[in-house]
Amino acid sequence: MMELSMHVLDVVENSTRAGAQRVSIAVDEDRERDDLTIVITDDGAGMDSETLKKVLDPFYTSKTVRRVGLGLPMFSQAAKKADGSFSVESKAGEGTKVSAHFKHGHIDRQPLGDMANTMVTLIAGHPDVDFVYTHQCRGDNYILDTVEIKRELEDVPINNTSILQFIEEDIKKGLKEIGADH
Amino acid sequence: MAKLKIEDLKKIKERVQAENALREGERRVKVTVHMGTCGIAAGAREVMNTLMSEIEEAGVSDVIVTTSGCMGLCSREPEVTVEILGKDPIVYEYMNPNKMRQVFKRHIMENEVQTPFVLAKGKEEQE
Numbered sequence: 691m692m693e694l695s696m697h698v699l700d701v702v703e704n705s706t707r708a709g710a711q712r713v714s715i716a717v718d719e720d721r722e723r724d725d726l727t728i729v730i731t732d733d734g735a736g737m738d739s740e741t742l743k744k745v746l747d748p749f750y751t752s753k754t755v756r757r758v759g760l761g762l763p764m765f766s767q768a769a770k771k772a773d774g775s776f777s778v779e780s781k782a783g784e785g786t787k788v789s790a791h792f793k794h795g796h797i798d799r800q801p802l803g804d805m806a807n808t809m810v811t812l813i814a815g816h817p818d819v820d821f822v823y824t825h826q827c828r829g830d831n832y833i834l835d836t837v838e839i840k841r842e843l844e845d846v847p848i849n850n851t852s853i854l855q856f857i858e859e860d861i862k863k864g865l866k867e868i869g870a871d872h
Numbered sequence: 873m874a875k876l877k878i879e880d881l882k883k884i885k886e887r888v889q890a891e892n893a894l895r896e897g898e899r900r901v902k903v904t905v906h907m908g909t910c911g912i913a914a915g916a917r918e919v920m921n922t923l924m925s926e927i928e929e930a931g932v933s934d935v936i937v938t939t940s941g942c943m944g945l946c947s948r949e950p951e952v953t954v955e956i957l958g959k960d961p962i963v964y965e966y967m968n969p970n971k972m973r974q975v976f977k978r979h980i981m982e983n984e985v986q987t988p989f990v991l992a993k994g995k996e997e998q999e
Contacts, residue, residue, distance in 0.1 A: 756942065839881065843885050852888050
């Protein structure tokens with residue numbers, strides 16, 4: 691995967707498969723400290739400590755249809771290549787928190803990529819899950835909360851293509867306004 | 873702080889409500905884009921984008937789109953499953969935007985299975 695937004699899409703897909711009802715995705719760009727942080731928190735099934743030890747092992751997976759699980763290992767590798775760090779915290783029955791730190795200006799840091807598209811793909815595939823996306827950059831921030839959108843929409847489904855297009859445009863505009871990485 | 877424009881959202885909501893009132897909202901087709909690590913790495917997000925814009929362009933409301941995980945055939949990603957109501961699901965392999973457009977126009981809209989792209993017929997197994 692060539693951009694961080696793809697890793698985010700992948701990890702959040704895992705959250706939804708773990709039965710999460712609410713997933714928060716927080717991107718924090720601190721250019722003064724030359725840091726880019728991505729934190730994904732879900733309220734899914736979580737993992738016990740034994741499973742948690744193995745999640746960064748590419749030869750561990752909870753699936754039976756194949757014998758490798760590369761999602762988290764690749765995300766972790768992307769962080770380490772950019773002089774960063776990576777951690778997964780989880781409690782069975784409570785949820786999981788994935789945190790990735792990158793050196794913002796590192797030559798090997800993958801570009802953030804199209805976060806708007808990642809969010810819209812997630813919403814389209816999981817209209818019942820609530821997503822909160824916050825992006826901080828240079829003291830400014832952008833927030834997208836699907837709970838708020840759903841409240842406004844009433845009986846119109848959030849995965850209607852016109853609504854999704856509107857959301858995508860809104861994220862793009864918002865991120866541009868705050869000068870986010872892309 | 874950048875925030876969603878509620879007024880703009882309301883306008884679109886009203887437009888969608890007006891459009892939906894004119895159509896019967898029955899679901900006719902379910903399209904699943906496989907969105908596992910393998911699918912994403914192979915370009916599933918782009919295939920999903922193409923599908924969404926085709927739906928928007930055609931102005932249809934009886935096609936629903938969803939995502940699923942990996943079913944173990946990672947080397948053949950991106951995969952897309954098309955399920956037309958009352959028919960066997962068809963799994964397409966090695967999808968890309970062009971093939972997606974063709975599958976949308978021919979299979980989803982015209983009921984013609986695009987045999988050259990087909991991986992399998994029948995329901996996929998997960999987990």
